[in-house]
Amino acid sequence: MSIAGHNSELSVGEQRALMFHHFNLIEAQKGIVRSAQDALKKLKKTAKADGLVMADLDYMARCAALEDPDIVPAEILRRAEIASWFALPVNFQPDMFVDRTPLEDRAFEEGKAAGLLGKGPEAPYDAASAAGQAWLQGWHEGQRIMREDLQSAMEKRNAAKGGDELIQGGEEVGDPFAEAAE
Template sequence: MSNIGHNSISDEDRRNLFFVHRHHYLKALAVKKAADSALKNVGKSVKADLGPNGLDQIKLYEKAKTDEGLQAIKDEIESHRQALAYADIPVNTQIDLFDMTAKFDEKAYKAGLTAGLEGETMINPYNEATQDGQDWGRGWHEGQGILFEGIKKKEQPEPESELIKQPDHGEPDFPDAEAA
């Protein structure tokens, strides 16, 4: 009776498979290390450009895009509000970051702007013949412009500092050490 996962193969075949799998593992590990390094560099760039909380903001933004994530954020904000109240820090109003204060006619524009900034394909959720459809498209184009302008700025090399150069006066008039 053979055990689950046990293959009846020769020791030589098993040894060969060991080295094949070792090769695949090491290759995948190298890819993982390179990806980890690239992710760390992105984090450093975010911190340099957006400050120490920039990466947290990006993560929070992504989390808020799901219903579960949004609820978790609301719960955490309420928990923070309670903790501040317990510490006798005056919090006179309930924090409501999710109040839709944007005018209704700006909603389509802002949604398009966000889609453009996220680099999404232009798939207008509104009928393009309506005002909302036109506003969404205008926002998307503006977001794309901002995104690509930012990408161009990040891809431009840093200007090299110029060294102060003295004019070339030919060979110096120092006597050779051998001639002395």
């Protein structure tokens, strides 16, 4: 997949690295914002303790914000029709959507995604197992891809800008890949 626009001179890997770079910076900033939401979390916890279902409260907020009152009934009808296509709740087959990918292959791809996301190398599988080893190999592959493609993407983007407004990692956030590279 190639993303059209001003980054079209970048390779697919470089585009991915650049996107993950910005994704990680944005996610780090979201973490800072989350720390300011403690009061809201406390209110939600109190509501749960009172036996309320948060999804119901969220739905109430959505309904309260709607300008067109016909939207909700139409949505309910659509969802009921979709549920009928799956014969829900009668004859529901819980294994219908089971992932049949071999465990080691899935673990490798999960590890690779974790590496691309800049997550730590802690596998969700036993480290001594084949799945744990595959996950760790995937994590290393994701880290390698990010290092190489992000560096290449940054060099190209900075060269294109001629030294003005160079693209750099966030100064306050720190490099999520620095620890892994050591």
